[in-house]
Amino acid sequence: MATKHKVMIMRCEDYDSEKISGIIKEGMEELDIRPTGRILLKPNVVIAHPEVFPHAFTRKEFLDGVISATKEKAENIREVAVGERSGITLPTRWNFKNAGYPEVLKKHRVKAYYFDEVKQVPMELRGKSNLRKNIFIPEPIAQTDFLINLPKFKAHPWCRLTLSLKNFIGIQDDRHRLVDHNIFLEHKIADLQEIIQPKFIAVDSIIAGQKMMLTPTPFPMGAILMGKNSCAVDTVGCHMVHVDPKDIIHLRYASERGFGPMNLEEIDVLGDFPLKEVQEKTRSFEICMEHIDSYFAGKSNLSCTVGTFPEKHSPDYCWGGCPGALQEAMHIFKGYYPNVNEEMKKVRYVVGKIAEPLELDDDEKVIFAGNCTSWEGTINGDHVKIKSSYKPPQEVDERKSKSNDMLLKTWKTLWSCFKQKNSRYIHAKGCPVSVGDHVHYLSAIAKIKNVNFDPRMLLPLNVAYWKMRTNRALNRLFG
Ligand code: SF4
Structure with a gap:
């Protein structure tokens, strides 16, 4: 009989980084995780702002806890870094600052890779169902030995849910991110799985997000979801909020392409927070898939x-x-x-x-x-x-995609x-x-009134933008 994929749901009511670190360590032991080499953590920081977008991103306490656990469990470390590309053309460094990440990075002395500032490299795709033969990704993703995926548990108005598979949209910079981000979005998410598979996934489900992905309504779920396989984690995530995994189209495509299961019978659901109890708690969890x-x-x-x-x-x-x-x-x-x-x-x-x-x-x-x-x-x-x-996608050349520069x-x-x-x-x-x-x-x-000219945005956003442009230029010249 084939071995089942293990997925864990653990109780965690609050954003206490020490407690989170303990839970992640327990998860790493149960799942037999040993991070090694160049370790890259990929949170979801699509957007962040303490007042306007407080629930859209993987929280800093969660990142803090995972970095502590990773450093304790890792061997032969060459690098530990955190990498992400935020959404809607906003400089990632601006969102990291709003999310409170710099203090966590400083505390652990780990590097940030802002994917909008680093070199983008083409990767060949070989799958028969792929939209295109090449896809561009940031160099640090291409070079990593051990990718740790840290999504935020959120509903999504385009895909129903965003969990482990969907978090990969944030590995692409703007120029390439919007290619096929249309009626083919679900295909694109499945294509991205061919590039790299995370070796550990921990989903910030302590306060989950309902309905929207940039402006979600908070839902205190009180959980951390962990696993080694994106399809298995997403399948359990679906059941946690009463969604049929078959309704998550990118999960169906990824599973059909052999990236993992979408059937609970092929998954051992472990941890101290039984799925039935989570489901009781999430009866009122709201998803918004409305025309x-x-x-x-x-x-x-x-x-x-x-x-x-x-x-x-x-x-x-x-x-x-x-x-x-x-x-x-x-x-x-x-x-x-x-x-x-x-x-x-x-x-x-x-x-x-x-x-x-x-x-x-x-x-x-x-x-x-x-x-x-x-x-x-x-x-x-x-x-x-x-x-x-x-x-159609075959008439769009990803190598000639236009700049989506914010300014x-x-x-x-x-x-x-x-x-x-x-x-x-x-x-x-x-x-x-x-x-x-x-x-x-x-x-x-x-x-x-245009929100881009709101006083809360204007100055800090422009400072971050010019820092991003400067670093991007320096990386091109000397990187
Ligand atoms: S297919 Fe039409 S609606 Fe969809 S993204 Fe393209 S232009 Fe917009």
């Missing part, structure tokens, strides 16, 4: 018209791209301006191929979002034709909004249109 047209209906001055999409595997919705980015952007605004849904000007958001008239209110403006969107009709008496410029994108988007300031509509191009771009477009057309 944007119904999500915003009647609750906002934003309304959405959703059409059809160009790929056979998902003709009725694009789960990995523009619609989810719109939801996240609106939640970011809500974090800064709680009444944004009522105070914003009326906007119709149009995505996909639309054959019907839009029937706009007199004071309603329009965002046509994404390269796949097409529509023809009359606005303000003028004939308007929006043409699709969507390209460049900000100015490009703001300039495009300025040029169209007297028009009732904007066509926001991209596949996807990123969360950051959504913030700019919505801000311009719906007259919402």
Whole structure:
């Protein structure tokens, strides 16, 4: 009989780094983990801010506890480092600072690899089902001997849940991260597993996140989830919150490609927090997988018209791209301006191929979002034709992907909004249109204050941006 994968669920009610370290050590012993060589810890710091985004990231106490345990259990250490690429083009060093990581790194004397500052190298993909033959990753990922994956347990509006497999999206820098981050997102997550497998996974499930991934509602789950195989860990994670693993498409793809199980019968669930008891506790855990047209209906001055999409595997919705980015952007605004849904000007958001008239209110403006969107009709008496410029993955060359530099994108988007300031509509191009771009477009057309210019962001974010640019240049020259 084949040996079962072991996954542990341990009780942990609070962010006490010593206690966390003890639990991680116990997990490493049970799972027979011996970190060695170049050890790289990959947390989830997609975004972090103590006031606005307090529950989106792997907490510093968790990182602290895992580093202590790793150092005690490791042998023949060549390096211990923490590496990550944050989301929505924000400099990773800015998010690390907001997350309180620098003090932890200093305490343990470990290095930070900000993946937006290091060299990106191509890796060949050989699997038959892969979207492309090469994928770019940061050099420290390519060079590591022992990857430790430290996701945050969160619901996700595009993929239902983000656990171990999905945390790999954060290994790519912006230029490459948005390639296939669209209707093919689930395929891309499965492709990334071919590059490297984590040798240990510890999921920060002490306070889990519900509904959104950037602005989740906290859920005190009081658990640490550990294992050696991403599929096995994610399968148990699904059952912890009443999700059928088959509904996590990237888990299904990864399992079908032989990366691990998605069936509880192939997993030994161990630890001091029985799965049944966790399930009792999480009966009210909220997941948000809702189409944007119904999500915003009647609750906002934003309304959405959703059409059809160009790929056979998902003709009725694009789960990995523009619609989810719109939801996240609106939640970011809500974090800064709680009444944004009522105070914003009326906007119709149009995505996909639309054959019907839009029937706009007199004071309603329009965002046509994404390269796949097409529509023809009359606005303000003028004939308007929006043409699709969507390209399938085989026509997108990942080596020629455009820069997604934060400042460049900000100015490009703001300039495009300025040029169209007297028009009732904007066509926001991209596949996807990123969360950051959504913030700019919505801000311009719906007259919402742009959060990028909020005093809490402006100065520290720009300082971090220029440090990032300087270090990136130095790494290119001397790295
Ligand atoms: S343009 Fe946007 S909605 Fe259309 S396929 Fe690309 S990511 Fe999806």
